[in-house]
Amino acid sequence: MEIDFWEQRWKENQTGFHLEKVNPLLEKFWPELKLAEASHVFVPLCGKSLDLMWLNKSGYCVTGVECSQLAVETFFREHDLSCNRVDDENLKFFQAENIHLLQGDFFDMRAEMLADVSAIYDRAALIALPAGIRQRYAAKLLDMLPAHAVMLLITLEYNQTLMPGPPFSVPETEVRALYGKRFDIQKIHQVDVLPDQPRFAQRGLDFLLESVYLLKPGYSPG
Template sequence: MNADFWHQRWTQNEIGFHEGHVNQQLFRHHQQLGLAQGCWVFVPLCGKTNDIAWLLSQGYQVKGIELHEAAVIELFEQLQISAEVSTQGSLKRYSAQGISIFSGDVFALTQALLGPVDAVYDRAALIALPDEMRQRYAPHLLAITQHAAQLLICYEFDKQQRQGPPFSVELDEIQLLYGQAFAFNRLERQVLPQFLEGVDATAVAWLLSPKPQL
């Protein structure tokens, strides 16, 4: 799975991963992150998600990254915000007051470019990546966000019935990826009958809280 795969999905409007509404687990559990208004929330592989508009409406500031530039442009159009566009290495940055979205490869994003963030909201990144890329993504995310707390939403389903993306990511794998950095609190399991091409799935919301660094 490479960049061309995702560009093709966007170009052909095969974006079933794009929810047309605010994610309800974000709505119900965002306060578990303990953020004050004005804090920065990082949304990796954000697309043009409606969750960003909602986070902004709650008084948070938002940073994100999305591979497909047209999705970033559409996001700002939906927000009715005029963005300042700059080139930073292989990435483009679309920014305005309280929002900063990078366009390009998430692995090209550095901590210096991203700057400080107070929390991560990951609904569409970890589950979008195949196994070998998840193993690369998790330590990269930890590095660029400096172990910021996460609200992580994953799907669980029978892997024999459906191949990703999205991929089924369960607790044992999350512990392998993040166990040294975070303590885990399962906030909710939401059963979604016939959700993924006729396959039953469960959406699981996790709060990942940083462990003290030795």
């Protein structure tokens, strides 16, 4: 997916992925990471997710990256936060309280930006990308992350022949292929959410599995 595609979606308000509440899976499973207080959390492809605010209110320092300037500015406006802005060569840094949003392409990030990150929260980031780009995304994320970092990853899985993405179907085999060399991977939740997602049933899907994975440093074969 090109950046232009996503910017257009934000401009046209085609943001069905955005939740008007904090993701219940974040609230339920975040404690499993057992993070130290005030840890630094990275939220890739963050949109204007309310989860950023929840993490901040829970005491974490949060860094997100999002290509759409409209999404970033809307986030700060909707939360009534006045932010500082500093422009780098490719990225713009917006900051208010302990929330840092990098506006620009994830692939323009540099490892030093995540040097003290302890955890990643990926909801609808990996699954937003087509297969070839997912490999580049995971490789770059692994390249930038400190060795001790852990991750909470939420994916969707469905019959990809029935619907083009995004969101794309990312099965467990792929999660293990992308991340298994670095992390011990535990699937801690999986539910067919199709009954609650009529827009996907209308697009012809026959199941839609939402899964939550806990990734901790260590090797997991597969």
